[in-house]
Amino acid sequence: MKTLEELKAIREKNKPQLYFRKENHDATRIFVYMSTAAIDAGARDVLMTFANTLADKNILDAVAIQKGAPSEGNDVKVDVVKPDGETVTYIGITPEKAVRIVDEHIINNNVVAEFKA
Amino acid sequence: MRDLSLNVLDIVQNSITAKARLIEISINECSEDKTLLLRISDDGIGMTPEQAQLAAETHYTTQNGENSGYGLPLIKALTEKTGGKLEISSAPQKGTAVSCLFYTENPYMIPFGDMNATVAVLICCNPEVEFIYQRSRNEKSYVLDSRHMDDILGGCLTQGGVIKRITEYLTGQENILYGGAISNENT
Numbered sequence: 001m002k003t004l005e006e007l008k009a010i011r012e013k014n015k016p017q018l019y020f021r022k023e024n025h026d027a028t029r030i031f032v033y034m035s036t037a038a039i040d041a042g043a044r045d046v047l048m049t050f051a052n053t054l055a056d057k058n059i060l061d062a063v064a065i066q067k068g069a070p071s072e073g074n075d076v077k078v079d080v081v082k083p084d085g086e087t088v089t090y091i092g093i094t095p096e097k098a099v100r101i102v103d104e105h106i107i108n109n110n111v112v113a114e115f116k117a
Numbered sequence: 118m119r120d121l122s123l124n125v126l127d128i129v130q131n132s133i134t135a136k137a138r139l140i141e142i143s144i145n146e147c148s149e150d151k152t153l154l155l156r157i158s159d160d161g162i163g164m165t166p167e168q169a170q171l172a173a174e175t176h177y178t179t180q181n182g183e184n185s186g187y188g189l190p191l192i193k194a195l196t197e198k199t200g201g202k203l204e205i206s207s208a209p210q211k212g213t214a215v216s217c218l219f220y221t222e223n224p225y226m227i228p229f230g231d232m233n234a235t236v237a238v239l240i241c242c243n244p245e246v247e248f249i250y251q252r253s254r255n256e257k258s259y260v261l262d263s264r265h266m267d268d269i270l271g272g273c274l275t276q277g278g279v280i281k282r283i284t285e286y287l288t289g290q291e292n293i294l295y296g297g298a299i300s301n302e303n304t
Contacts, residue, residue, distance in 0.1 A: 032242070034130045036188040039123050047242050048234060048280065055277025063276055066133065066242040 026083055028062040028106060032093075033077040042094065043076045049095035053102045062106050077117065080105055091117040120230025121155070121219075124195065127188035128157045128215050129239060133246060135161030135213065142236070143251040151222040152201070158214035169207040192217055199223035233287040236261070237280045250287075252294065259290040 050064035137159035201218035
């Protein structure tokens with residue numbers, strides 16, 4: 001016979017773990033800045049493209065996050081932060097460029113030099 | 118012209134910057150009055166009444182030196198062009214609520230845009246924030262609460278997969294909202 005606490009623990013364990021719903025520092029985090037100007041420049045679609053591309057390519061150790069701070073300038077700005085804290089900033093990002101960042105930087109660990117800020 | 122869904126993203130971004138942990142978005146349409154009322158409220162750091170009043174004026178920002186803050190004046194102008202208005206109520210440590218009234222039959226009414234994409238991205242790409250999204254049209258309504266999504270997600274785990282599930286769910290609800298209303302008018 002299991003105690004109530006044990007049953008509770010089992011239920012918690014079997015619950016879908018939406019790990020990306022809690023900020024996870026063991027994952028590579030892709031921050032998309034969301035200012036008024038960045039929204040006009042297509043930041044929502046860039047953010048969605050990152051999330052969809054990570055899912056399509058079955059990458060579970062990276063997550064796309066909306067940056068809760070305004071950016072300077074009028075372009076879509078993106079920070080890629082590795083678990084060790086290493087950060088690369090990209091500027092002028094479009095959905096097409098987002099796919100390349102996933103392919104080259106996230107999967108193959110090669111910074112896309114031409115998009116760097 | 119910038120659509121309503123991008124304006125919602127812009128106002129919500131202010132709430133996120135204000136360290137909100139729970140953000141409520143409601144959109145209520147009334148065919149009889151020909152109105153759309155958008156309300157976004159948060160539990161963020163809030164503003165003094167003076168700051169709140171200034172927030173809807175051109176280029177005001179509470180973040181020194183950064184170019185946020187022209188979202189609200191823009192949306193205010195868009196509401197007023199349709200004959201509507203924007204109202205802000207706020208108190209320090211209590212949060213902020215922004216209400217936007219649009220007259221939907223006015224030729225200056227902005228397009229609705231992809232609201233479901235905005236809501237899905239907000240829920241899935243803000244790990245520390247919970248959202249309640251409520252929509253109504255005449256007597257029909259639905260709610261999505263990010264704290265209670267297990268039924269919708271059905272065990273789906275990836276971020277992109279969850280965005281897709283949420284978008285599909287919201288599209289289905291939206292169809293009921295509009296579809297049923299049209300058949301009522303026909304009878």
